[in-house]
Each structure stands twice: as C-alpha cells, then as structure tokens.
Amino acid sequence: MVDRANGAPRPADIRNVVLVGGSGSGKTTLVDALALAAGAVNRVGRVEDGTSLSDYDEIEQRRHRSVQLSVVPVWWGGVKVNLIDTPGYADFVGELRAGLRAADAALFVVSAADGVEGVGGASRALWEECASVGMPRAIVLTHLDTAKADFEEMTQTCQALLGGGSAENVLPLHLPVYGPASADGHRPATGLAELLEQRVADYSTGERSWVPGSPGDEALIEQARDRLIEGIIAESEDETLMDRYLSGEKIDLSTLVTDLERAVVRGSFHPVLFAAPAAGEGRQGLGTVELLDLVTAGFPTPSEHQVSAVRPADGSEPVALRCDPDGELAAEVIRTSADPYVGRISLVRVFSGTLHADDTVHICGHGLGAGHDADDRIGGVTAPFGKEQRPLDEAVAGDIAYVTKLGHAETGDTLSGTASPLLIEPWRMPDPLLPTAVRAHSKADEDKLSHSLGRLVAEDPALRVENNDRTGQLVLWALGEAQRDVALERLRSRYGVSVDIEDYRVALRETFAAKSAGRGRHVKQSGGHGQYAVCDIEVEPAPEGSGIEFVDKVVGGTVPRQFIGSVEKGVRAQAARGVTTRYPLVDVRVTLVEGKAHSVDSSDAAFQTAGALALRDAAAQGRIDLLEPIAQVAVRVPDEHLGAALSDLSVRRARILGTEPAEAGRTVIRAEVPEAELAHYAVDLRSLTHGIAHFTRDYLRHDRLPAQLADRARNGSARTPG
Structure with missing residues (x-):
C-alpha cells in the first residue's frame, strides 16, 4: 500500500492540503500542531534545532511572519498528508496562488480571538481566491482558548461573510465542550462533541479519550446536529433523502458521512471545525485528530484534481492528465529557491507519471526567460520537511517533492518527458504595481546586481525588474512594501548585493506650446580645416503621437542638398536629449527654412551641430510644456x-x-x-x-x-x- 521508508505512496493515499488565512490567524501553529498529533515531531512548533516546521527561513524568523510557501508532509492512517502553509499577507498572494495550484483542498483558518474583524476584508479576499479556482475547503477556527473567543458567534460570522449569507452550507461538525470556569470567569475548551457520531472527546489530559456528555449539553448538541443533518441532506445528490428525513425516517450515519464527503469535494459545503495546539511534549491538541480524520477521509485525492496540458510542438487539443504513476510525466514547478551549497531547488507538484533522481526532463515555460524550451537533468529528489530535505528515490503522480540541479527551471514551468513535451498553463499572477527605483551601493554591487535581481524574479514571478531607458532608473516592481522589503533583504543576505533606494521618476516629455523660431550657428576656425554651418528653423506643435516631423523648405540652395539630412539628424538627436530638461521632445513639426554654408569648411558634423543649436535656440525663444x-x-x-x-x-x-x-x-x-x-x-x-x-x-x-x-x-x- 504505502512505502513510508521510500516516501512513495499511491495517489489514492495522498492528500495535498493548503492552509489559507489572514496573517496571524494561526496557520503555521496549526501545521505544527497537526505534525505533533501525527507523530512527525515531539514538540508543537519545533523540530530538533528549535525552529518552526514552516517558518524556518531567517527572514520569517526575524519578521515573525510567513513570507513563502512551505510544505510539511505527515502520515495519518496510512495516508500521506502534504500540509502546504502559505503567507496570509496580501503582498505574497503569488505564493498563495502557487499553493492553491499544488493543493487539492484547503483548510481556511480563522482566528476566533479576532472576533468579527477576523473575517473581514482580508479573509474575504482570500476566500474569493479559493473560490476562483473551485477549491474545496473547510473552515478551521483557532485561538478558542482566548477569553473573548466565541465559537457560536464566529460560526455565524463565517456563515454571513464566507458562506454568501447562507447558514446551510457553512455548519460546524463539532461543538466545543468547556471545562470549569477560572478565577476570571473564563471557561477554556477542554474537549469537543462530535455531532454526527453523538459522542464527546476529552482532551484535558493531552490525549483524546471518549467521555459521556453532560446532560446540560445534550439539547444544544441535538439542535446543532439537526441543523447539520439538514445541511448535508440539502447538498445530497439523492433527491428523495430530504422527503424521507422530513417524514421522520432516521438516515443512516454512513449515508450522511458519504454525502458530506461528496459535498465537501464538490466545494458546495464547508464544514466548520476548530483546533488548538497542546502544551507539552507528545500531546494532542484539541481537535487536531478530528481535523486529520476529516482531511484523510473527506478531502479529495489527487486523482480528483483535473489538470490539462498541451503539446507545444503540434498545437494539439488539451491533454487531460491522469494521476497515474505509470503515465507520461507532467509536473509543475510550484516555487523556486536557492541554496548556497546545493544551488537552485525546485518544489514541484507531479500531476502525472513519476519523477526519479537523475532523470532527464524537458523544461517548458511561457516565454518568461531563456532556457524555457530545453532538456535538463535532475539531480536529487527529496521530500520537504521544514528546512530539511529527506532523500527519495522517486516522486509519484499526486505527490509534492523537491528536485535539484534544474538550472533553467523557473516558477510556473512544466517538467515533462523529452520525447513529446507537455506544457501546463500556469496560474495567473497579479501585476506588481508598486515601483521602487534602486541603484547599486558600490561598484562591486553593480557587477552582481542585474544577475541577482534576475534570480529573485525567477524565484518569485510576482516581482518584475525594469530598466527604464527614459528615466535611466532600474525599477523593482512589487505587490507591496512587505514583498519589496523581503526581496531587497534576500538580495543582501543571499546574494551579497546592497542597493540604495531612489525616488521613482515617471517618464516625462517636452513639447512646444506655440510656434517659435531659432537659429543654429556653428562657426569655428582654428587653423587648417574649419567648421561652418548656419541654419534657421521654425518649430510648431504637432498632433499628439506624431513625434518629430521634419520639413525641408529651403529655397535657393542656402543649405546644400547633401546637408539637409545632417540638420535633421542634429534636430532629432537634440530632441531625444531634451531642450530644457533631460526629458525628450515630442510632437513638434520642425521646418528648415534657410541657412548658410561654406565651400570648404561645411560638413555633415557641422550641420548636425547647427541643427541641434537651432532647436535649443527655438526653445529658448518660445514656451515649452512638460x-x-x-x-x-x-x-x-x-x-x-x-x-x-x-x-x-x-x-x-x-x-x-x-x-x-x-x-x-x-x-x-x-x-x-x-x-x-x-x-x-x-x-x-x-x-x-x-x-x-x-x-x-x-x-x-x-x-x-x-x-x-x-x-x-x-x-x-x-x-x-x-
């Protein structure tokens, strides 16, 4: 069934689950609590060196905030669960969308301590991100141990703001069971009541145990159970089920569970659960076991995540990828990172086929850079676990793994077989709309800056680098200040490049506000061959978008025919440099009306200079608009x-x-x-x-x-x- 030593389960024994929620909602702590409950670690939030499983990056530890996608695999009941932790801050929505592509279902995490505000604008935006890709999801309430947390109020808030106002498709599977009140009147949750199974789990000892429910809770549990059953039946594909239930027939538990699982997979029903980490080593957090049970039994398998690809070589119809380890290889690079010792590391989701160490694969991209249509050889295949990488022989369809040595692969690229390459359409990335102008701090930084920025963009496609030839600035475009600051911090700490920030400038232009005239006189005599050129021009505004229009109206040969083009060259060169500022001159008509030449000293260079001087003189005599x-x-x-x-x-x-x-x-x-x-x-x-x-x-x-x-x-x- 499952080869845990090799880490190669069957696709049916894999669950890819992304944790989505606002910053501070408790996603990272929940990942650690689930890892503890599954026996992957012996202390919540910690591995052997004392760092969090998910937020192990130095920048994350300094900022106390997730800034990148991370994967923590755990095993539960013979099923491998890849927990994908994503940043909750809006600047890192690119990482979130990568996590949604890698996952087959989502745990939407909401902090009960934040009250109604915890399901405000940011949470709604994240919920809509999940809905836009049809992601099945359950809601997990965290921080129930705080004094102001109210489970019932938060459930109603989730129904109103996340369920589209419906109370039928957002319903709790469990109710919290509270212990004795403390001195300040706070009653901590010590267990939960499973509504469908009608049993009570006690977590007060750090291990789940079944206890009889108190008489005072029975009516509340029964009422919540009835609402849950009605919600499940409303989503059932069996149209007779509601009539049978309303007529008093007792619906079999297995039927309810099956219909619940199907509704969750369809994304039409969103169960509400809660979880809290346990204090101390080897203890199960409240609700963590139930959450793992739901993920393994009720969430879709990779085979239910439909992804298609095309063959760029022949432009054929889309190819539906089957989640079959024996099928043709199709994997997608979910994120890219760099290691000072290993080099570039690619986190990939395998949609079809099997990836082996030392395989030669075809890298196919969407024209984002060089090397996007080339063969390359994989180094190793490893399983992510915090900042550790555990060697694997292979990664099968449905699984997520790291591969090394793919020097050309970037985030969003497809890895496939070399004989008939495939291309998976990448997820949509938001446009970075916050510009920051940067310049190298020193000459040593300047030598490395361009290459290092290119590597940052390869890792995070939500960044963009622009060399603006109009303003002469190097501009880093980001989604927000947090993403920009993290990028600059990585530039310094990872690549040893320091930059200074400049005020961002837009590309202004100049134009003439009214008609003007100017003379250019370039006469020099210093012994030997001299320089002589005189030209008179008229300048007037031209229609928008016309650029520089040059008109020759010279009569009588005052400017010899061979030098007309020289004057035009000089005018255009000066216009590109600007006449009163550094900004280019546009949308004017320049008319050459007359001039003077010398039979010996006139030249192409002299008339180019005269043309430029004439334009500057016209600007000095007239009015220039920016x-x-x-x-x-x-x-x-x-x-x-x-x-x-x-x-x-x-x-x-x-x-x-x-x-x-x-x-x-x-x-x-x-x-x-x-x-x-x-x-x-x-x-x-x-x-x-x-x-x-x-x-x-x-x-x-x-x-x-x-x-x-x-x-x-x-x-x-x-x-x-x-």
Whole structure:
C-alpha cells in the first residue's frame, strides 16, 4: 500500500492540503500542531534545532511572519498528508496562488480571538481566491482558548461573510465542550462533541479519550446536529433523502458521512471545525485528530484534481492528465529557491507519471526567460520537511517533492518527458504595481546586481525588474512594501548585493506650446580645416503621437542638398536629449527654412551641430510644456468603500470616467490618472479598503503637466511630480 521508508505512496493515499488565512490567524501553529498529533515531531512548533516546521527561513524568523510557501508532509492512517502553509499577507498572494495550484483542498483558518474583524476584508479576499479556482475547503477556527473567543458567534460570522449569507452550507461538525470556569470567569475548551457520531472527546489530559456528555449539553448538541443533518441532506445528490428525513425516517450515519464527503469535494459545503495546539511534549491538541480524520477521509485525492496540458510542438487539443504513476510525466514547478551549497531547488507538484533522481526532463515555460524550451537533468529528489530535505528515490503522480540541479527551471514551468513535451498553463499572477527605483551601493554591487535581481524574479514571478531607458532608473516592481522589503533583504543576505533606494521618476516629455523660431550657428576656425554651418528653423506643435516631423523648405540652395539630412539628424538627436530638461521632445513639426554654408569648411558634423543649436535656440525663444504620462485605471472596490475610493482618486488629480457594477457587492471605477500619482497607490488602496480592492493600469497618453509641478521638475526636484 504505502512505502513510508521510500516516501512513495499511491495517489489514492495522498492528500495535498493548503492552509489559507489572514496573517496571524494561526496557520503555521496549526501545521505544527497537526505534525505533533501525527507523530512527525515531539514538540508543537519545533523540530530538533528549535525552529518552526514552516517558518524556518531567517527572514520569517526575524519578521515573525510567513513570507513563502512551505510544505510539511505527515502520515495519518496510512495516508500521506502534504500540509502546504502559505503567507496570509496580501503582498505574497503569488505564493498563495502557487499553493492553491499544488493543493487539492484547503483548510481556511480563522482566528476566533479576532472576533468579527477576523473575517473581514482580508479573509474575504482570500476566500474569493479559493473560490476562483473551485477549491474545496473547510473552515478551521483557532485561538478558542482566548477569553473573548466565541465559537457560536464566529460560526455565524463565517456563515454571513464566507458562506454568501447562507447558514446551510457553512455548519460546524463539532461543538466545543468547556471545562470549569477560572478565577476570571473564563471557561477554556477542554474537549469537543462530535455531532454526527453523538459522542464527546476529552482532551484535558493531552490525549483524546471518549467521555459521556453532560446532560446540560445534550439539547444544544441535538439542535446543532439537526441543523447539520439538514445541511448535508440539502447538498445530497439523492433527491428523495430530504422527503424521507422530513417524514421522520432516521438516515443512516454512513449515508450522511458519504454525502458530506461528496459535498465537501464538490466545494458546495464547508464544514466548520476548530483546533488548538497542546502544551507539552507528545500531546494532542484539541481537535487536531478530528481535523486529520476529516482531511484523510473527506478531502479529495489527487486523482480528483483535473489538470490539462498541451503539446507545444503540434498545437494539439488539451491533454487531460491522469494521476497515474505509470503515465507520461507532467509536473509543475510550484516555487523556486536557492541554496548556497546545493544551488537552485525546485518544489514541484507531479500531476502525472513519476519523477526519479537523475532523470532527464524537458523544461517548458511561457516565454518568461531563456532556457524555457530545453532538456535538463535532475539531480536529487527529496521530500520537504521544514528546512530539511529527506532523500527519495522517486516522486509519484499526486505527490509534492523537491528536485535539484534544474538550472533553467523557473516558477510556473512544466517538467515533462523529452520525447513529446507537455506544457501546463500556469496560474495567473497579479501585476506588481508598486515601483521602487534602486541603484547599486558600490561598484562591486553593480557587477552582481542585474544577475541577482534576475534570480529573485525567477524565484518569485510576482516581482518584475525594469530598466527604464527614459528615466535611466532600474525599477523593482512589487505587490507591496512587505514583498519589496523581503526581496531587497534576500538580495543582501543571499546574494551579497546592497542597493540604495531612489525616488521613482515617471517618464516625462517636452513639447512646444506655440510656434517659435531659432537659429543654429556653428562657426569655428582654428587653423587648417574649419567648421561652418548656419541654419534657421521654425518649430510648431504637432498632433499628439506624431513625434518629430521634419520639413525641408529651403529655397535657393542656402543649405546644400547633401546637408539637409545632417540638420535633421542634429534636430532629432537634440530632441531625444531634451531642450530644457533631460526629458525628450515630442510632437513638434520642425521646418528648415534657410541657412548658410561654406565651400570648404561645411560638413555633415557641422550641420548636425547647427541643427541641434537651432532647436535649443527655438526653445529658448518660445514656451515649452512638460507632458506627463496618464494611465487608464480600473479600480475594483467593495461598495462600502466606494465613496472613500472616489475621494482618494480625486486627490490624485484623476479624471473619473464613471462607475459600473461588478460582481455582488463590488463596483468598478474607471478613471484616467497621472502615473506619478500611482507610485504608492497599491499600498494606499489596500489600506483604504482593508485589503479587498485592487486595480489595473495601462498607459493611455501624455498630457500637459500643471505649471506648478512643471516648475518643480525643471528646478531639479528629485521627487516625481505629483
């Protein structure tokens, strides 16, 4: 059945479960508590060197926050359960989406200590992430041991905010059983009542034991059990079951359990459970055993997770991947990391076939970089366990494992057989919309900066690096400040590269506000062959998008024909450099009207210089406007925050085009906003709407910059206008 020594179970004996929840909800502690209950560790939250199983990265330990996906496998009842811990902070939604791709079901973790606020905007956004990919999920309440935790209130809150207002598809499987009140009146939960089985489990000794329920709890348990049974029957595929139940027929327990499991797998029913870690070594936390039982008995197997691929070579129809260890190989890189001793390490989910150490595989990607259509040889195959890697002979379909030595593989790439490669469509990554301009701290850092940033982006595709040739800045784009700070910290600690942060600048442009004229005179005589060129030009505004239009109206040959092109070259070169600032000149018509030449001293170089001088002279005689880039923005915002979002946009000099309804409870605001005003908008919008709203942006055009801001730009203000 299961070869635990080799770590190669059958697909039917694997469960891939992602833990999803807001930052501080208790996901990492729950992973450790489940590992303790399953016997994987002997102390909650600790392995031999004293670190947490999930948050073992140095940055995570310093920040006391998960910043990357991690996998902890445990065994329960002959089933391998891969617990996938994900960050709860919005900046790391890319890691969450990777975890959703790797998993077949989710435990949605909510802190009961946070009350109604614990199921606020951030939790709803995470719930919608799960729903968008059809992820089956159960709700786990944590922190029930705190004084203000109220199980019934939290269940009702979950029903209202996560169940779409329905109390029928979000129902508890267990009720907490409380011990004697302490001196401050707090009654800690010491056990639970299983509603379907109608029995009480006591955890007060650190091990689960069955005890008789108290008479005072029987009515409460019976009432909750009736609601649970009605909820299960409402989701049953047997349409006669409800009539039979309402007529007084007693429904067999096995039928209820089967229908419950099917409804959970379909994602139409979300059971509510609770769990708490135990204090002391070798103790089972409250509800951890029941949670493991639900995962192994009620959650879908990898075979029920349908994934398809295509063959890029022939552009054929999608290929449905079968979760069969003997099938053709198809695996996906879920995340990429680097080890100073091992090199690049790829965490992969195997959807079909079997991965062996030293296999040669084909790496196929979506054009994100070099090496995305090449063969490469795997080094080792290992099982993740905290920061440890335990050697494996193979990883079968349905399992998750590390592979080493794939120097070209990046997050989202597909590994398949070399004979007929496959490509799995990667999960959608959010657009990074927070720019940070960086420069190397020293010459030694400069030599390594580009390569190191490339490796960071290979590890985390939610980051983007841009070399902006208009502003001359190197820009790191992130989802938020936390992701940016972690990336810069990794850059320093992992790759030994230090950077300085600059004020981000947008790419301004110049244009003429009205018609002007200028003369360029380049005359030099220093013995021998001299330089002589004179040209007169007229400059006027041209339609938007026309760039630089050059017109020749010379009469009488005052500028010889062979030097007309030289003047144009000089004009265009000066326009690219700008005439009053460092920003390029655009959308003007330059007309060459006359000039002077010398039979010996005139040359191509002389007339290029004269053309540039003429354009600068015209700018000095006329009025130059600065143009700023304008973005077309769509902001998807909860209705309750619509007014605040509109007010905030108006402060940002936005032109509101209108609003339109989106999905229930959401509105889309469409606006045109100066790009300078969007530099910090990703962070500000998240703060304004408690993490629920998001926006998209696309370059639209350049518009004239208001005079006051234009003066600041001309006076050399380092800060971006706006």
